[in-house]
Amino acid sequence: MKPKYYITTPIYYPSGKWHIGTCYTTVVCDALARFKRMDGYDVFYLTGTDEHGQKIEKYAAQAGTDPKTFVDGVVGELKKLWSKLNVKYDKFIRTTDEEHEKAVQKIFQKLYDQGDIYKSEYEGWYCTPCESFWTKTQLKDGKCPDCGREVQLTKESSYFFRLSKYQDRLIKLIEEDPDFLQPKSRRNEMLNNFLRPGLQDLAVSRTSFKWGVPVPFDDDHVIYVWIDALSNYITALGYGSDNEELFKKYWPADVHMMGKEIVRFHSIIWPAILMALGLPLPKKVYGHGWLMFGNDKMSKSKGNVVDPFILSDRYGVDSLRYYLLREIPFGADGSYTNYSFLARINSDLCNTLGNLLSRTTAMVNQYFGGTLPTEREGTEFDRELEEKINGVADKVRGFVDELQAPEALAAILDVAERANKYIDETTPWLLAKDPDKKARLSNVLYHLLEALRVVGKLLLPFLPDTGNRILSDLGLHDDGTFDGLTFGAVQYGKITKGEALLKRIDINKELVEMEKLAEPKEEKKEEPKVEQKPQNNAPKSHDEGPKPEILIDDFAKVELRVGKILTAEKVEKSKKLLHFTVDTGDRVRSIVSGVAKYFTPEEMVNKEVVVVANLKPATLGGVLSEGMILFAENEEGLATVEPGKPVGGGATVC
Ligand code: MSP
Numbered sequence: 177m178k179p180k181y182y183i184t185t186p187i188y189y190p191s192g193k194w195h196i197g198t199c200y201t202t203v204v205c206d207a208l209a210r211f212k213r214m215d216g217y218d219v220f221y222l223t224g225t226d227e228h229g230q231k232i233e234k235y236a237a238q239a240g241t242d243p244k245t246f247v248d249g250v251v252g253e254l255k256k257l258w259s260k261l262n263v264k265y266d267k268f269i270r271t272t273d274e275e276h277e278k279a280v281q282k283i284f285q286k287l288y289d290q291g292d293i294y295k296s297e298y299e300g301w302y303c304t305p306c307e308s309f310w311t312k313t314q315l316k317d318g319k320c321p322d323c324g325r326e327v328q329l330t331k332e333s334s335y336f337f338r339l340s341k342y343q344d345r346l347i348k349l350i351e352e353d354p355d356f357l358q359p360k361s362r363r364n365e366m367l368n369n370f371l372r373p374g375l376q377d378l379a380v381s382r383t384s385f386k387w388g389v390p391v392p393f394d395d396d397h398v399i400y401v402w403i404d405a406l407s408n409y410i411t412a413l414g415y416g417s418d419n420e421e422l423f424k425k426y427w428p429a430d431v432h433m434m435g436k437e438i439v440r441f442h443s444i445i446w447p448a449i450l451m452a453l454g455l456p457l458p459k460k461v462y463g464h465g466w467l468m469f470g471n472d473k474m475s476k477s478k479g480n481v482v483d484p485f486i487l488s489d490r491y492g493v494d495s496l497r498y499y500l501l502r503e504i505p506f507g508a509d510g511s512y513t514n515y516s517f518l519a520r521i522n523s524d525l526c527n528t529l530g531n532l533l534s535r536t537t538a539m540v541n542q543y544f545g546g547t548l549p550t551e552r553e554g555t556e557f558d559r560e561l562e563e564k565i566n567g568v569a570d571k572v573r574g575f576v577d578e579l580q581a582p583e584a585l586a587a588i589l590d591v592a593e594r595a596n597k598y599i600d601e602t603t604p605w606l607l608a609k610d611p612d613k614k615a616r617l618s619n620v621l622y623h624l625l626e627a628l629r630v631v632g633k634l635l636l637p638f639l640p641d642t643g644n645r646i647l648s649d650l651g652l653h654d655d656g657t658f659d660g661l662t663f664g665a666v667q668y669g670k671i672t673k674g675e676a677l678l679k680r681i682d683i684n685k686e687l688v689e690m691e692k693l694a695e696p697k698e699e700k701k702e703e704p705k706v707e708q709k710p711q712n713n714a715p716k717s718h719d720e721g722p723k724p725e726i727l728i729d730d731f732a733k734v735e736l737r738v739g740k741i742l743t744a745e746k747v748e749k750s751k752k753l754l755h756f757t758v759d760t761g762d763r764v765r766s767i768v769s770g771v772a773k774y775f776t777p778e779e780m781v782n783k784e785v786v787v788v789a790n791l792k793p794a795t796l797g798g799v800l801s802e803g804m805i806l807f808a809e810n811e812e813g814l815a816t817v818e819p820g821k822p823v824g825g826g827a828t829v830c
Pocket residue numbers: 185186187188189197198199200201226405406407433434435436437438465466467468473474475
């Protein structure tokens with residue numbers, strides 16, 4: 177019997193405000209679910225929508241309609257987005273599903289009957305966007321400590337859940353089971369900020385609005401939306417219904433995945449409810465970081481969103497999936513820029529993967545008419561590539577088990593990179609000129625096909641279209657398993673020389689196009705125009721005299737990082753500007769400096785320099801600049817400012 181694997185995303189607010197940050201949790205879980213399915217697990221992947229609460233009631237009123245009509249429309253849009261992004265879930269639950277509502281009422285009733293829920297008076301502060309209650313001392317500058325927005329003083333009669341009763345068990349759980357809550361930083365946050373200072377009982381009903389599941393024994397109250405929402409993880413499996421078969425089969429969840437801002441609900445309130453219900457706890461709660469835009473979380477209210485439909489229509493669904501899965505260090509925040517998106521596609525999907533596929537299939541066609549002769553001559557030199565091919569599946573499996581998608585993809589791409597290098601080392605074009613080397617040539621090309629096959633298969637969960645495309649060019653298809661991921665497992669028929677996997681992007685031109693496509697941002701009107709004065713472009717006199725005194729807080733606003741210069745080149749049509757790509761640890765940035773007079777591009781490569789990392793991006797000489805490299809200046813010219821010893825891109829300067 178296959179082992180079971182139950183994975184969930186949070187259920188989404190049907191706000192209609194989708195952006196690539198919203199897609200993050202779902203795409204990551206989709207890749208994990210697909211991987212586990214291929215790896216022999218019986219997977220149940222759940223997602224859905226969180227449709228009740230004051231916030232949705234407000235959205236509906238703004239749209240001039242009733243809440244149910246409003247959510248019905250928006251849920252359709254969300255499903256279209258998941259289908260567009262190739263997300264393959266096993267169930268989409270809506271909290272307005274009758275079966276869910278009934279089960280939530282049963283849960284509430286049970287907790288009330290056994291004394292875990294009691295009635296009292298609630299006085300406190302409510303944040304509607306987060307649907308969260310706060311005490312006065314928990315507020316930050318009088319605002320919601322989670323999102324920083326206004327809160328309303330609320331005084332209502334309310335039912336309370338005895339959360340405080342579960343405090344000691346929750347502390348023990350988080351302290352003693354390191355697997356339960358990950359990454360580690362979230363554990364410390366929950367223990368130090370919430371659990372150890374002491375839990376208060378939680379208000380779990382509201383009387384000030386109607387859009388929610390009614391408390392079964394009190395018509396004036398609706399059930400608090402987070403109790404309603406969290407229960408979806410078990411009601412989706414039929415808990416509390418006439419048929420609990422799925423629940424018996426799949427519960428407890430193997431992974432609840434979510435963004436870090438809602439870890440508190442999943443690692444404190446949810447396990448406490450499960451403890452009260454006498455049910456097993458989820459095996460893992462994982463709080464990933466945010467996709468940021470500059471220094472802010474990407475969110476519609478901040479007007480900094482990037483539209484997933486536009487990106488996937490223009491660059492392909494797999495380009496967007498690849499970016500989300502590969503670029504953002506899992507568990508930490510990652511900053512989106514158009515440049516980092518395009519650079520990732522070019523370097524990994526076009527250069528590494530696309531080149532390997534097109535060079536290999538072209539050579540098999542050119543030298544052997546598409547079909548490799550079976551006579552092959554191997555050498556010791558082939559072993560390294562063979563070992564890489566043989567070792568990659570276990571490596572990737574290990575990373576997936578740790579929920580590290582970026583590392584898993586890096587390991588797959590590493591095989592493709594090694595295979596590209598193998599082409600340069602074995603020089604098939606020279607072998608092709610020598611009639612005695614036919615068997616050697618055939619063996620070299622066979623190695624490349626094998627590398628591509630294993631890469632293509634392992635890519636299927638992450639980039640389904642790309643994986644399928646690679647396999648189909650090799651005359652193979654997805655058999656739904658990871659069988660045969662070792663070198664030599666397959667003999668090939670006719671190899672197709674297909675279209676290029678992806679067209680290489682002219683990044684500078686495309687950045688201009690992307691600006692045109694960007695949604696008009698509301699705040700833009702008030703924003704001062706980005707200063708186009710080139711950073712470091714024309715170093716002024718080296719001594720401009722003393723500047724006014726500043727406070728340490730002013731200096732603290734400047735984010736200084738060490739950046740390793742990866743590439744350097746002259747900016748076309750400019751005598752002054754050099755264009756660098758710089759690894760600053762958080763990402764690879766495009767930075768333009770007006771220093772062509774002082775340095776050649778070659779001497780700058782591999783230098784570790786100091787970068788002002790939080791400078792507003794600007795376009796210099798038609799090229800995006802996302803930061804400023806610091807230089808020291810005297811009468812003789814400029815010198816780079818470098819750490820005293822190599823410290824690596826990403827070290828902070830303090
Ligand atoms: N409805 C609640 C969840 C209830 S679960 C019982 C909710 N919904 S949400 O629509 O606001 O968020 C859904 C998911 O999208 C969350 O995992 C959230 O962290 C994620 N993201 C929304 N914006 C994001 C980024 N900018 N970056 C990464 N993930 C983000 O919360």
